[in-house]
């Protein structure tokens with residue numbers, strides 16, 4: 293039987309406050325004890341379900357959904373135990389510590405990203421630095437890295453060099469694939485203050501989580517530090533490049549801080565995958581022989 297519509301206190305529409313108290317029972321079944329159930333649903337969520345439809349209706353009438361109302365009248369020891377709320381409503385009523393922490397982190401993230409987005413437009417406070425930031429953006433873009441690696445591969449005349457470059461190519465392709473996959477899954481929009489004027493993008497690049505530039509910066513810099521013999525100042529420069537590239541993503545307004553932070557983490561882990569699956573003439577002879585025939 294369809295449940296009657298109710299006013300904000302949980303009473304069926306068309307009944308007065310006094311008439312509701314005279315008919316005990318489930319509010320979903322037209323009784324006037326709606327407030328009793330609303331209160332009990334907060335205290336007990338593990339009692340057996342009598343009628344899931346009723347439980348859902350009570351949940352939608354609960355104080356969480358009617359903020360500001362928390363009536364306590366009508367509860368008595370002889371009343372039947374209330375049915376449990378659906379899982380999602382219970383989470384609403386008892387927000388977990390993790391939920392609060394995540395929401396706070398998100399709020400801080402948005403606030404900080406907006407504050408740091410000082411080059412988001414020409415008229416922004418650091419708008420004059422924007423061209424420099426966009427140059428940095430190209431230095432971490434996938435296309436120059438992929439083309440550069442292919443070019444070096446074609447020029448390489450040593451097996452050792454070819455092996456390293458082949459793995460760098462594999463790392464870059466894996467990065468493009470994983471970032472696209474995650475962006476498509478998470479679908480977090482870029483910050484509202486971002487101008488979508490990036491150099492060559494894929495369709496998933498309308499999304500911002502994680503930052504592809506940050507993953508590439510972390511991946512490539514870890515790769516270089518592990519496979520190139522460089523003097524200390526150059527090693528420092530590589531790390532600085534990665535860090536500034538990540539920061540520039542937020543300053544340009546392209547990303548929120550968490551997109552970049554996670555991007556760094558993802559890129560770092562991606563290198564571990566590449567290292568674990570390291571391609572060599574021993575485990576992937578076909579690749580190397582094929583390349584040699586080019």
Ligand SMILES: CC(C)=CCC/C(C)=C/CC/C(C)=C/COP(=O)(O)O
Nearest residue numbers: 434435492493494497503504505506
């Ligand atoms: C092999 C293949 C499909 C390469 C595509 C390379 C390409 C167009 C990468 C996109 C690079 C890009 C614009 C990433 C976005 O970086 P965010 O830091 O803005 O996420």
